[in-house]
Amino acid sequence: MSRRASKKRAVTLSALVCLLALTAAAPAAPGATRRPPQKPGSLLDSVPRSGVLRVCTTGDYRPFTYKDPKDGAYSGVDIEMAGDLAKSLDAEARFVDTTWAGLVDDLSAGKCDVAVGGVSVTLPRARRVHFSEPTREDGKTPVVRCADKDTYKTIADIDKPGTEVIVNPGGTNEEFARANIEKATITVHPDNTTIFDEIVAGRADVMMTDASETLYQAKIHPELCSVHPDEPFTFSEKAYATPRGDRDFQEYVDRFVHLATHDGTYAKYEAEWMS
DSSP states (O other), X not given: OOHHHHHHHHHHHHHHHHHHHHHHHSXXXXXXXXXXXXXXXXXXXXXXXXXXXXXXXXXXXXTTEEEOTTTOOEESHHHHHHHHHHHHTTOEEEEEEOXXXXXXXHHHTTSOSEEOSSOBOOHHHHTTEEEOSOSEEEOEEEEEEGGGTTTOSSHHHHSSTTOEEEEOTTSHHHHHHHHXXXXXXXXXXXXXXXXXXXXXXXXXXXXEEEHHHHHHHHHHOTTEEESSTTSOSXXXXXXXXXXXXXXXXXXXXXXXXXXXXXXXXXXXXXXXXXX
């Protein structure tokens, strides 16, 4: 092929490419049907199809979530709520073990559809997951041996040499303690289901956790007292976490929580554990 013919062919191909591009960009002719852009599938549709709602939960935070070490059965306020949420979607709840340090990662990675179990709303978490309407308000307050309830009322009372502060790893309790305690000793206890036994036994003095948990633990451990649960050190909210980007599912979970917290359903489950 001659140089001139080759050049002519290149020009023709370029013109054809431009024409195809213009045709694709041109508006559809009157009366023609255009396919709407495809939306990514929502859990609001896929969960009913599969019949399973995957629920991430730590199983170590009564009264909200607890996994029985003997038979692996889950119970708690948010476990009951998750069961109701699944039923409302014509599905069954399937609980997925997670940890406080890994909860956001597991939800973001698609290991579950929703995360429940006394999950506190924080801004770092809210950058990675969507939080539903709050289920309740809460805040950090001390739980101590009842003999010490007048000794550890303030952060200054607690943050003294010789005081043993105990925390569970990876959650907002550890974050709060490390942000506020400089002189007292902080000990990380790996099992949140037995951590309060450490205070009862005298191996630790104080745990600062959500007021709701201190009230429940004081109920099942008569040796322990919750310190000013009505006036906690902080303000926080608990909610259910769902994946970012799935607005249809987010709005559905919001409506579910709103109804359950206003029609007495959530209060009934909480009363069963707290009364």
